[in-house]
Amino acid sequence: MMSPKNRSPLARVLRRCSTAVLAFALAGAALADKRYDPGASDTEVRIGHIGPYSGPASAYGTIGKAAGAYIAKVNAEGGVHGRRIVLLSVDDGYNPARTVEQARRLVEQDEVLALFAPLGTAQNLAIQRYMNAKKVPQLFVGTGATRFGDPKAFPWTMGWQPTYQDEARIYARHILATRPQARVAVLLQNDDFGKDYLKGFVDALGDKAASMLVAQASYEVTDATIDSQLIALKASGADVFFNIATPKFAAQAIRKVAETGWRPVHYLASVSIFVQAVLQPAGLDNAMGVISASFIRDPDDASLQGTRELAEYRAFMQQYYPQGEPSDFLNVLGYSQAQTLVQVIRQAGDELTRENLMRQAASLSMALPMLYPGIEVKTGPDDYRPIQQVQLVRFNGTRYEPLGKPVGR
Structure with a gap:
């Protein structure tokens, strides 16, 4: 066999060309494996969130802040598959008319890949038909209304909490x-x-x-x-x-x-x-x-003290949301919802299309650290109700105490 030194100049040129063509083809194949809808790219994933930062239900506003803080944590750790999650969180004042305005702006102007955890029954009802007509995921809505777990009638809308x-x-x-x-x-x-x-x-x-x-x-x-x-x-x-x-x-x-x-x-x-x-x-x-x-554990629950799950949650709150109250259930809720969203994005891989995002949301089987033991997040193509068990609790003047074991519907 002729050594590289003894090859003719033409042979060496042809070899270099072949290598370049092969590299180009491989790069093209890698790019071809990536599929994006509006709101996704090689560098970021844009997600919309609507919450009541003002108005009669403004107490719920901290949910969006805690979720945003968790997204900031994920981004600081490198994002998901190297992509930064951009959470565009806006206020609707708990007014369904404003929810519609904000949803249209997020979908049509900001071009988000999906809406995440918009809060309120009337608010989500006001945008449900619009989101399904646009085929934009309305994921993990902040309401337990039964109508938000109907994949046949509304395949682009999914609940999160028990109904x-x-x-x-x-x-x-x-x-x-x-x-x-x-x-x-x-x-x-x-x-x-x-x-x-x-x-x-x-x-x-x-x-x-x-x-x-x-x-x-x-x-x-x-x-x-x-x-x-x-x-x-x-x-x-x-x-x-x-x-x-x-x-x-x-x-x-x-x-x-x-x-x-x-x-x-x-x-x-x-x-x-x-x-x-x-x-x-x-x-x-x-x-x-x-x-x-x-279904969410009380951070002050005696049985949770000293656990890794609580230590991680409190460390997160201290670093990424220091103005929030760690013992507030609403912050645990935002933290847990955001973890679910991140898992869906992770499962979607390089196929960041709205259709695949819904497919992955309907293929979940995971335990969240701040849910009661035995309560899991599970979904399927015909099951849009991720959490279906609750723990009855009674307030003792300081905190809630469990009554028995988690029960389902």
Whole structure:
């Protein structure tokens, strides 16, 4: 065989050309493996988020801040497959009309790859048909309304938390097991959020609903107070109170129940479980004994102290969101939702299309560090409800304590 030194100049030129062509072909093949939709590139992934940083539900604003802080942590560690995640988080004031404006801006002007965790039932309902018509993922919506887990009707919309109906069924079963002769009064927000909870509750009570439900009152999100509703509910003689309210009104209800001397067994919808945002404003003594449901672990839970999961969460909060309160459930929620989003982006690899993002979101099987043990995030092509179990908890005046083991619908 002729050595390289003895090859003719023409042969050496041809060899170099062949090498260059091969390298070019390989590079082209590598590029061909990458597929991008608007919002994705070799260097970044743009994701939109809509939350109530102002308005009657502004307590929820910290969810977006915690999620953004986790994204900042991921970016500081090199991003996902070398790409930086750009989270464009905007305020809608908890106003569905503004949610529509913000969604259109994020999709049509900012060209995000997906919307992540937009908060609120009415708010997500206002944009659901638009997002599906545009075929842009509406991922891990911040509501447990049942309609956001229907892949046949709305294949581009996926929930995250347990549904409100499933949660309400669990409360109803608990009441039937512990107080079968209970007289129940219900306060609910007058929208799809409140009605979804109420439907699950009534369905689970079954034939006993007619005799057990002795009073019902609703409020509008624009109301200043709910004092008159609480006075009427107390007058019913109910010994069980189901509080289906968002944080501002849930806190008012807890305080008013105590002020009137009413002492029912108090069930609180999980959307208002938060100690810092709800129970402290209501008065911790007033909240003693409140029963709720959670899938997220309380950072102050004695059983969690000394664990790696808690140490990592607290270190994250200290470094990336020092102004946030580590014990706030809402911050744990944002942290956990963001971890789910990052996993979906990671699974999508170099095929960062909207279709593949939904495909990966519907192919999850993961444990999140700050969820109760035994509660996992699992999805499938026909299962758009990632979390389907909750842990019943009771407030002891300082923190929530688990009641039994996690239960499903």
